[in-house]
Amino acid sequence: MKEQLPPKYMQLKEEILTWITAEQFKPHDKLPSENEIAATFSLSRQTVRQALGELEAEGWLYRSQGKGTFVADAGSAAAGKHPAQQGLTIGLMTTHISDYIFPTIVRGVESALRLHGARLLLASTDNEKNKERESLESMLQQQPSGLIIEPTKSAEGNPNLDYYLSLESRGIPFVMLNERYSDLDAPCLKVDDELGGFRAAEHLIRLGHRRIAGFFKTDDFQGIYRMRGFLRALREHQLTLRSEHLVRYTTEEKLVKPAAELSALLGQAAGERPTAIVCYNDELAVKLLDVVRGKGLTVPEDLSMVGFDDATLATATEVKLTTLEHPKTRMGEDAVKLLIRLLGQGGSRKPEADIIYEPRLIVRESTAPDGEEIKN
Incomplete structure (x- = not known):
């Protein structure tokens, strides 16, 4: 069945709203005349008048007698009112x-x-x-x-x-x-992600781990700061990080790259592979649990893992995750x-x-x- 299009005046209304929200026309700018709009979109003046009338009633526009139709100042009506x-x-x-x-x-x-x-x-x-x-x-x-x-x-x-x-x-x-x-x-509400990354790595260091790998999504600042805290903990404890032990990935790569990289690391000899990993979040940690199992290894006996966010996933598997709390x-x-x-x-x-x-x-x-x- 062919999809039914909205009425023409509604289509025009959406177009004018786009002009306003994208600031093609700013508060108190004059819009083209009804005749100009009608000619541009091959519409009747009645259709244009109906679209403009609704936008005026909704507070987007105002008319000035003899001058035309203008974009309203959305902030001015609310400025003097308490919520x-x-x-x-x-x-x-x-x-x-x-x-x-x-x-x-x-x-x-x-x-x-x-x-x-x-x-x-x-x-x-x-x-x-x-x-x-x-x-x-x-x-x-x-x-x-x-x-x-x-x-x-x-x-x-x-x-x-x-x-x-x-x-x-x-x-x-x-x-x-x-x-x-x-x-x-x-203003922003956020976790101190750098501190979280630091605490995750330091926890593993205090447990005696020296070969610690980090997996971080770096197309958002959360992942970058978590990685920064992870690296700071290693530096402060004078641990050397092998380049292959720092895995960075993007959102588009998250389903494949981290698992492939961990699989390669766990394929190394027992004295070479990492004994612990810090994960960008709990979602990633749970996915990487499958990689560990696939290699015939166990958590935490062969590999310790730390997640981030304390999501419901953190306690949903047979291995309950050590993690950092997110409020x-x-x-x-x-x-x-x-x-x-x-x-x-x-x-x-x-x-x-x-x-x-x-x-x-x-x-x-x-x-x-x-x-x-x-x-x-």
């Missing part, structure tokens, strides 16, 4: 919604918003930059009061800066989860509190400090003293 005086709509954009630790973060956001009677808009970027752009555009068209955003591949730059600047120009505050883009100064629910709740505080400031934006959580090491069954060191 309690208006119905709040908060957007939450994460790289994933239903996977890994993200459902727990979403529940934290939802529970905090419920206290304010706020509506929640959800969007997932699937960790793709183009989908982040689509999500930002969609969110802007729904006129949210504020946004909570997890950046997509934060270490690979911010091609969507124009949309973030549009948020600022329209007076829509936003906070960032887990990390921020380097070209933005929005998932609390982070979601704190993000809402911070955003409400920003909304309460109205038009004057006071700088807000980042909220940084200290990662707690949770020791379980996947780490043990190095058997080689005990023998020696």
